[in-house]
Amino acid sequence: MNRVFARRVVAVVAALVLAASVVPEARGEAVVPVEAPTSPAYPPNAIMVNPVALVLGAAFGMWSLRFEYERRLLPWLGLAVQPSFMHWSFGDLKVTGGGVILGAPMFPGSSSIRGFFIKPQLGLEYARGSYESDSGGLGVFSIGATIGYTWQWQSGFIMSLEGGAAFPVLFGDLVSDVTLPLKVMPMLNYWIGWSF
Numbered sequence: 192m193n194r195v196f197a198r199r200v201v202a203v204v205a206a207l208v209l210a211a212s213v214v215p216e217a218r219g220e221a222v223v224p225v226e227a228p229t230s231p232a233y234p235p236n237a238i239m240v241n242p243v244a245l246v247l248g249a250a251f252g253m254w255s256l257r258f259e260y261e262r263r264l265l266p267w268l269g270l271a272v273q274p275s276f277m278h279w280s281f282g283d284l285k286v287t288g289g290g291v292i293l294g295a296p297m298f299p300g301s302s303s304i305r306g307f308f309i310k311p312q313l314g315l316e317y318a319r320g321s322y323e324s325d326s327g328g329l330g331v332f333s334i335g336a337t338i339g340y341t342w343q344w345q346s347g348f349i350m351s352l353e354g355g356a357a358f359p360v361l362f363g364d365l366v367s368d369v370t371l372p373l374k375v376m377p378m379l380n381y382w383i384g385w386s387f
Contacts, residue, residue: 233303235263237349239384244275253279259382266302270295271310283323290316294337304386305343311336314357327365333357337378343386351382 241257248255257275264270271294279286294312298304317330335357342350357376361369 233305233343233345234347234386235304237261237304237343237384237386239349239351239382241380241382243381248277251279252281253277257380259384261296261304263304267298268295269298269304271312273314275316277318284320285322286318286320288316288318290314292316292333303343305341305349307338307340308353309336309338310353310355312357317363327363327368329361329363329365329369332360332362333376335376335378337380339380347385347387349382349384349386352380353382354379 237260239259239261241259244255244257255275255277257273259271259273261269261271271292273292273294274289275291276289277287292312292314294310296304296308296310298306298308300306301308312335314333314335315330316333317328319328320326335355337353337355339351339353339355355378357378358374359371359376361371
């Protein structure tokens with residue numbers, strides 16, 4: 192019995208000596224905790240331009256600029272502000288306008304301004320035109336929503352594609368001269384820009 196007991200004591204002591212040589216605190220070294228890997232942090236702000244509006248506007252002789260500034264407010268919610276400006280001139284016909292669309296993009300399952308989103312939005316835009324001695328203005332208030340996807344890279348480049356619909360309400364002195372072919376306006380936007 193003593194021999195079996197002695198073997199067990201030797202085995203336990205040998206195991207403790209081996210453990211002491213491997214475990215850092217047993218050797219008097221500082222223990223540095225290893226952090227679990229986390230997903231990289233993405234910038235919470237972005238400024239983007241709609242290149243399609245620029246290209247289509249240029250194709251029809253129009254200056255058309257549409258920007259979007261987006262900021263993450265909460266881990267799943269952002270604020271989007273889209274100012275726009277357009278000017279078109281053809282002979283005696285001149286049209287100038289602008290407006291702003293405010294949106295609240297919601298990113299389910301994301302903690303950044305990237306990934307799948309749903310964006311309810313309100314818009315107010317107005318254009319004024321003149322032809323020879325006649326002039327008039329037309330505005331539109333709209334409420335709608337888009338769904339889309341935003342790609343955001345660590346380098347800062349950001350790209351977004353969205354589509355949806357809005358319900359327009361016209362106002363201004365040219366309302367009686369305009370008939371909308373649809374009660375719902377389709378929307379399609381492609382954005383590229385920089386996040387910071």
